[in-house]
Each structure stands twice: as C-alpha cells, then as structure tokens.
Amino acid sequence: MLTARRRVAAMAVILAGSLLLTSCGDSDGGSSDGRTLRLWHYEGPDSAMGVAWNAAIKEFEARHPGVKVKFEEKGFEQIQKTAPMVLNSSDAPDLMEYNKGNATAGLLSRQGLLTDLTAEAVKRGWDGKLSAGVRTTSQYDTDGIMGSGKWYGVPNYAEYTMVFYNKDLFEKYGIAEPRTFGELTAALDTFAGKGITPLANAGAEYMAQQYLYQLALSRADRAWVDRYELYKGRNDFHDAAWTYAATTFADWVRKGYISRKSSGTKAEDAGVSFIRGKAPILFSGSWWYGRFTAENTFDWGTFLWPDSSLTLGSGGNLWVVPQGAKNKELAYDFIDITLSEKIQNLLGNKGGVPVAADPSALTGRRAKALIDDFNTLSRRDGLAFYPDWPVPGFYDTLVSETQKLITGSEQPDAYLGNLQKAYDQGVPKR
Numbered sequence: 001m002l003t004a005r006r007r008v009a010a011m012a013v014i015l016a017g018s019l020l021l022t023s024c025g026d027s028d029g030g031s032s033d034g035r036t037l038r039l040w041h042y043e044g045p046d047s048a049m050g051v052a053w054n055a056a057i058k059e060f061e062a063r064h065p066g067v068k069v070k071f072e073e074k075g076f077e078q079i080q081k082t083a084p085m086v087l088n089s090s091d092a093p094d095l096m097e098y099n100k101g102n103a104t105a106g107l108l109s110r111q112g113l114l115t116d117l118t119a120e121a122v123k124r125g126w127d128g129k130l131s132a133g134v135r136t137t138s139q140y141d142t143d144g145i146m147g148s149g150k151w152y153g154v155p156n157y158a159e160y161t162m163v164f165y166n167k168d169l170f171e172k173y174g175i176a177e178p179r180t181f182g183e184l185t186a187a188l189d190t191f192a193g194k195g196i197t198p199l200a201n202a203g204a205e206y207m208a209q210q211y212l213y214q215l216a217l218s219r220a221d222r223a224w225v226d227r228y229e230l231y232k233g234r235n236d237f238h239d240a241a242w243t244y245a246a247t248t249f250a251d252w253v254r255k256g257y258i259s260r261k262s263s264g265t266k267a268e269d270a271g272v273s274f275i276r277g278k279a280p281i282l283f284s285g286s287w288w289y290g291r292f293t294a295e296n297t298f299d300w301g302t303f304l305w306p307d308s309s310l311t312l313g314s315g316g317n318l319w320v321v322p323q324g325a326k327n328k329e330l331a332y333d334f335i336d337i338t339l340s341e342k343i344q345n346l347l348g349n350k351g352g353v354p355v356a357a358d359p360s361a362l363t364g365r366r367a368k369a370l371i372d373d374f375n376t377l378s379r380r381d382g383l384a385f386y387p388d389w390p391v392p393g394f395y396d397t398l399v400s401e402t403q404k405l406i407t408g409s410e411q412p413d414a415y416l417g418n419l420q421k422a423y424d425q426g427v428p429k430r
Contacts, residue, residue, distance in 0.1 A: 037069045037330040041097035042079055048290035048352030049157060055346055056337045067330065080395070087113040092322035095331035100137035100153060100318050101389030106144030109152040115321040117151040120332050126154055129339055129356040133383055134158055134315035143428050147230060153318025156338045158353040159286045160313030160377055161210060167299040169280040181218065181307040191280055192256040200270040200279035203263035203406045206388070207270055209398040210312055211283055213387035216245035218308035225310065225384045231427060237420040246412035250405050263406040285312070289370055290351030304373055313383040315355065391426025
C-alpha cells in the first residue's frame with residue numbers, strides 16, 4: 001500500500017506527464033515558416049509584467065506584419081516541473097519565461113536544452129543595458145553555475161523582497177511602521193496578542209522558505225551568500241546564521257506569528273489573505289506590487305527588512321530560447337522589444353522594477369518608492385538571490401522540510417541536517 005507521501009509523488013509524476021501530453025496534443029509542434037512566435041510565460045495578466053508583455057506582443061505584431069504571437073499561459077509550478085521534458089521534445093516553444101539560477105536555467109544550459117545567446121546579447125546591446133548585479137543570472141559556465149560564461153537567458157525586469165503592511169490595521173492597533181527588527185517583532189507580538197495571525201504565509205510553496213532565508217540573511221554577509229549560492233567555500237547549515245533562522249522561524253510558529261495551518265497553503269492563498277485585509281503583513285517579492293496596487297482597498301505600504309543589509313532578489317525571471325525552437329530570430333526580436341524604453345517605462349509605471357527604463361518617465365508615487373528601494377539595495381550589493389537556487393531539486397526539499405518546521409513535526413537541528421544532506425548531494429564536483 002502506498003504511503004501518503006508516495007501517493008502524492010506518484011500523482012505528481014502522472015500529472016507532469018499529463019501536462020506534457022496535453023501540451024503536445026494542443027499544439028502544432030511549432031512551425032519554422034517564420035509566421036508564428038510561440039511564447040510561454042507565467043505572469044498574471046494584471047501584474048506589471050503581464051501588462052508589459054501584452055503590450056510587447058502588440059508592438060511585436062505591429063513591427064512584423066503577417067506574424068502572429070501564439071501565447072500559451074503556463075503556471076509557474078507547471079513550467080518548473082515539466083520544462084526539461086518539454087524542451088527535450090518537438091513541442092518546445094520559441095521563447096519562454098524560466099526561473100533563473102543554478103538549479104533551473106543553469107541545469108537546462110548544462111543539459112544542452114537552451115540556446116547560447118551570447119552573440120545576440122552583444123549584437124543587440126543587451127549586455128550594456130543590464131547592470132552587473134542583474135547580469136549575474138544571465139550567464140552560466142559549463143557546469144551550469146551562474147555569474148560567468150555564456151548567456152543563456154535575458155532578464156527583462158528586476159525583483160526583490162520587501163515587507164508589505166496594512167497601514168489601516170497598523171493604525172487601528174496603534175502600531176507605527178517598524179524601523180528596526182525589534183520594532184517589527186514587537187508589532188508581530190501585538191497582533192498575536194489580539195488574536196490576529198500577523199504574517200501571511202504559504203508553506204506549500206516558496207513563501208515559507210523565503211521567510212526563513214531572510215532571517216538567515218539578517219545574520220549573514222556577501223561571503224556567506226557566495227558560499228551558499230556560488231560554492232565559494234563550504235556551506236554549513238549549522239552555522240550561526242542558519243541556526244538563528246531555523247530556531248527563530250520555529251519560535252515564530254509557537255508564538256502564533258505564523259499559523260500552523262499555513263503548512264498546506266499556497267502563495268496565492270497568502271496574497272489573497274493580505275488583499276482581503278485578513279493578514280496585516282506579507283513578506284514577499286515585488287512581483288506582488290502591481291496586483292496589490294490594483295486590488296487592495298486599504299492604505300498600505302512597504303519597507304525593506306529592517307536591520308539587514310541583504311534581502312532576497314536578483315534580475316527577474318529569464319527569457320530563454322529553447323535549443324529546439326523553430327523561430328529563433330523572432331524570439332530575439334521579441335526579447336529586444338521587452339527591453340525597449342517604451343515597454344520598460346510601462347513596466348515601471350505598472351508596479352514592476354524595470355532594468356532599462358527612463359527614470360524621468362516613471363510617474364507614480366508607488367513606482368518611484370519601489371525603484372528607490374531597489375536602488376538602495378543595488379548600491380549596497382544587497383541582492384542575495386533565492387534559497388532554492390544552489391542545487392537541482394532543492395526547491396522541493398525546502399518546501400517539504402519547512403512544512404515540517406511549521407507543523408512542529410521536525411526540530412530545527414534535524415531540519416538543518418536534512419537541508420545539509422540534500423545540498424551536499426547536489427553540489428557539483430568541481
């Protein structure tokens with residue numbers, strides 16, 4: 001008889017295969033006649049990126065009479081799990097959004113599934129438009145390690161994490177915007193004392209592990225990040241930063257700052273709880289900014305995680321061109337349009353973090369605040385990437401292990417030991 005875990009794993013395999021077969025069945029398998037650009041991305045239509053890419057599609061079709069963009073909406077989790085299978089088939093799109101980092105784009109580049117974009121990056125000036133920090137995730141060496149080597153992806157926006165907070169709820173309970181970590185924890189304690197779970201959380205997806213990683217970053221420096229993300233020295237999950245993060249996270253669950261019930265919730269659930277005014281605080285990325293601007297019916301604000309020079313962030317997800325793409329020149333032209341000033345300005349004014357905009361063209365108060373904080377992080381080299389990046393499969397490990405911390409079925413020491421084992425098994429031998 002299958003255990004619950006094995007049943008879930010088996011179902012995941014079946015669903016992944018079904019997604020692939022469904023995709024193949026619904027598609028014409030791609031055409032090399034130069035009349036269709038097959039595009040995949042997973043940005044919501046109301047998000048800053050979704051609005052900008054829709055405008056880019058119209059611009060592309062206007063510049064390419066007779067050519068149509070066939071956009072196929074895919075979920076983040078769907079692309080994350082099925083990309084290697086799809087890109088190894090005849091159903092590969094011409095252009096797709098994919099997650100950046102060693103375990104994702106780096107792995108696909110090492111497997112020969114992505115097109116080398118180096119020549120196009122130089123020819124079209126993409127290398128000059130992107131800052132050094134943003135470019136880090138564009139290039140991968142022969143081992144699939146980011147930061148050097150050939151261009152296999154092009155980020156078209158930047159992103160970083162921040163604390164979103166409900167100003168109306170803070171005012172109702174007499175809490176000022178936290179300026180220090182001590183003031184943040186005092187705010188959490190006040191809400192919990194009123195029977196309100198202060199932190200929106202999603203244990204079934206990325207959000208929980210990002211809370212924990214941020215706690216570690218608050219006790220870390222750039223050399224620590226380089227050891228963990230770039231293998232520049234041995235990463236020790238029982239060091240002071242990781243130990244502080246795991247024990248503090250577990251303590252926050254015990255104190256009611258994070259709900260035990262959130263072990264099974266997804267990022268969408270957490271975002272909606274903030275939008276509906278149920279959770280006063282959500283720590284997550286700038287990818288929520290546009291949606292919160294459109295849907296929040298209360299006064300809200302943001303601030304960088306206090307008393308930490310580092311936070312999660314990087315250049316945004318990548319445009320990648322599959323090695324098997326049928327219309328690569330069209331794909332390059334589309335990337336070029338998304339990096340144009342017109343599209344980048346739109347992205348910024350809709351709540352995204354542009355990488356090639358005209359600052360004087362950004363008009364909204366919130367847009368300026370968002371980009372000012374990003375510039376603050378950039379100046380202090382504060383983008384520390386994401387916890388699931390270092391090794392293939394580590395995202396799933398972090399999800400399952402952090403869920404155990406939330407439910408209390410695993411203690412911090414065992415949690416860190418299991419992360420160490422999975423990490424060490426995945427680090428490439430160099």
